[in-house]
Amino acid sequence: MPLLPRLSSLWRNLFHQARQEQDLAEEEVRMGHQLETCWQDLRYALRTVRRNPGLAAVVVLTLALGARMKGFLFELSVTDPPTFTLITALLLGVAFLACYLPARGATKVDPITALRRE
Numbered sequence: 001m002p003l004l005p006r007l008s009s010l011w012r013n014l015f016h017q018a019r020q021e022q023d024l025a026e027e028e029v030r031m032g033h034q035l036e037t038c039w040q041d042l043r044y045a046l047r048t049v050r051r052n053p054g055l056a057a058v059v060v061l062t063l064a065l066g067a068r069m070k071g072f073l074f075e076l077s078v079t080d081p082p083t084f085t086l087i088t089a090l091l092l093g094v095a096f097l098a099c100y101l102p103a104r105g106a107t108k109v110d111p112i113t114a115l116r117r118e
Helices: 001-049 053-074 079-105 110-115
Strands: none
Touching: 001 053
8 A cells, every 4th residue: 555655656757857857858948049139139139230330320429318317207207398499309300300300311313214214
């Protein structure tokens, strides 16, 4: 009688140990895949920066300005008209440039040539 419980506990321990080893192996594979994906993303980012250094400059400038603006925003009071006026003017200027620059580029395209390409 005591032999059967011992065999079942031995079987459970062996099965549990095998399952743990399998889980560890799967986790190592997942970690390897995550590291490989991370390296691929970094290589892609470096290629993008190398091809378009202006984009890198804009990203760095944006991060720097964002950190500086954070300091301004926490010191901002509700009744601070110059700040709200400046921010509104800045947003309008960016919106104008976002519309104007593509439109200016589109005016340099000959309509007949564009229609022929389609």
